[in-house]
Amino acid sequence: MSGENLLELDNVSKFFPIGGFFSRARMTAVNEVSFALETGRPEIFTIVGESGSGKSTLAKMILGSETADRGTIRFDGADVAGMRSRGAREAFMTRVQPVFQNPFEAFNPLTRIDEYLFSTAHRFKGAKNRADREALTDVALQRVGLSLAEIRGRYSHELSGGQLQRVAIARALIPEPKLIVADEPVSMVDASLRMSIVNLFRELRDTLKVSIIYITHDLATAYYIADRVIIMRKGVVVESGDARTVLDNPQHEYSIALKNAVLPPDPHDASAIIRERQQDAGASAPRKIVSA
Ligand SMILES: Nc1ncnc2c1ncn2[C@@H]1O[C@H](COP(=O)(O)OP(=O)(O)O)[C@@H](O)[C@H]1O
Ligand SMILES: [Mg+2]
Numbered sequence: 001m002s003g004e005n006l007l008e009l010d011n012v013s014k015f016f017p018i019g020g021f022f023s024r025a026r027m028t029a030v031n032e033v034s035f036a037l038e039t040g041r042p043e044i045f046t047i048v049g050e051s052g053s054g055k056s057t058l059a060k061m062i063l064g065s066e067t068a069d070r071g072t073i074r075f076d077g078a079d080v081a082g083m084r085s086r087g088a089r090e091a092f093m094t095r096v097q098p099v100f101q102n103p104f105e106a107f108n109p110l111t112r113i114d115e116y117l118f119s120t121a122h123r124f125k126g127a128k129n130r131a132d133r134e135a136l137t138d139v140a141l142q143r144v145g146l147s148l149a150e151i152r153g154r155y156s157h158e159l160s161g162g163q164l165q166r167v168a169i170a171r172a173l174i175p176e177p178k179l180i181v182a183d184e185p186v187s188m189v190d191a192s193l194r195m196s197i198v199n200l201f202r203e204l205r206d207t208l209k210v211s212i213i214y215i216t217h218d219l220a221t222a223y224y225i226a227d228r229v230i231i232m233r234k235g236v237v238v239e240s241g242d243a244r245t246v247l248d249n250p251q252h253e254y255s256i257a258l259k260n261a262v263l264p265p266d267p268h269d270a271s272a273i274i275r276e277r278q279q280d281a282g283a284s285a286p287r288k289i290v291s292a
Contacts, residue, residue: 005074006178006211007062008036012071014057014235030054030061031235032071037179039076042209044201046222046243048258049232055215058232059183062213063098064089075179094124097172099182103164107156113164114152117141117171124175140170143208144200162193169200173208180204183215198225219258223247231255 012033015026031054037045047055060066061073064080073080075096083092100106107113114137121127121136138148144166156164165185172180182201186194198221201212216222222229226243231254238252250256 004039005036006039006076008072008074009062010034010072010074012058012061012068012073014054014061014066015069028235029057030068033058033230033232033235033237034071035230035237035240037211037213042205042211043227044205044212044214044225046226046229047213047215047232048217048219048222048229050217050258052234053232054235055217055232056183057235059098059181059213059215062181063096064092090124094175095177096179096181097175097177099165099168099172099180099185101184102188103161103168104156104188106168107164109156111155112153113156113159113167114148114154117167117174120171120174136174137170140173141167143173143204144170146170160190160193162189162197165189165197166200169197169204173204173210176208177210179211179213181213181215184217185214186221187216187218194221195224201225219247219261231258 012030013028014030016029017023017025018027019025033054035045037043047058049055057066061068062080064083067081075092078088078092080092083089107116117137117140118127118130118133121133125132125136127133127136134148141147141151146163146166151159151163151167159167165188169180169182169185180201185201186197189197201214202225204210205212214222214225222243226247228241229243229246230237230240231246231250231252232238233254239246239250239255246255247259250259
């Protein structure tokens with residue numbers, strides 16, 4: 001049944017206790033969410049919703065760092081919650097990699113950033129000697145428009161947020177994952193650099209055939225890159241489907257409100273905004289990504 005799906009969520013719910021230690025009250029952070037990503041069909045699957053709608057909780061459950069209270073999450077047919085042994089966990093992590101919102105939190109300021117990439121190459125690709133680690137690191141960095149020569153010996157504070165987020169994406173690419181879960185990856189990045197990073201996800205989908213779960217509260221970037229979209233509100237998926245269909249003509253009042261708050265009512269104006277953003281981003285666009 002699930003052999004055809006890379007990722008499959010089936011009625012997934014998550015509850016958090018509220019009202020203090022002795023209270024039994026709980027709030028529903030994620031409420032019966034279901035969707036599936038097909039194997040061999042790389043896409044940008046976008047989860048859109050305002051702050052507090054349950055997006056990060058959903059991402060953590062997909063990554064296995066939170067467990068679902070109800071429902072199941074399967075990756076390649078195997079229950080993510082059942083991957084308890086270290087071996088199973090490592091194998092899962094080579095195939096599913098995260099990119100987080102704040103790249104400065106992902107890198108310790110006292111550790112050279114190249115060392116992070118080398119140790120990822122060692123851990124996930126078994127690169128034993130320095131030359132192999134450097135080669136794998138350089139390939140990953142080139143895919144995001146950087147190179148090892150540019151970041152060698154440098155610390156996180158010496159890079160811009162946009163550059164560091166590219167490094168974080170490069171690190172996620174080293175294990176050659178099938179799925180990247182990117183939770184608000186551009187919200188801490190300078191507005192002028194956002195579109196170039198968003199474009200990078202598209203390039204990665206096409207050149208590396210990696211699926212991407214792109215999480216955002218920003219409907220404009222969702223409109224621009226999503227293949228499919230789900231719109232979440234208070235833990236519930238209120239609308240889902242083909243991104244153009246949903247975002248051009250939202251049906252649910254929340255989706256309509258979300259759209260009106262971000263995009264002008266005329267879709268031609270919307271594409272003008274997106275073009276403008278692209279031009280903004282063009283000034284600092286990455287070098288052409290080397291194909292696989
Ligand atoms: N560890 C936690 N403990 C208690 N409540 C949480 C926890 N994580 C998230 N929540 C609550 O769950 C809801 C959804 O949060 P979150 O998944 O972070 O939403 P989003 O990423 O869409 O902003 C929020 O009301 C948040 O306060
Ligand atoms: Mg969040």
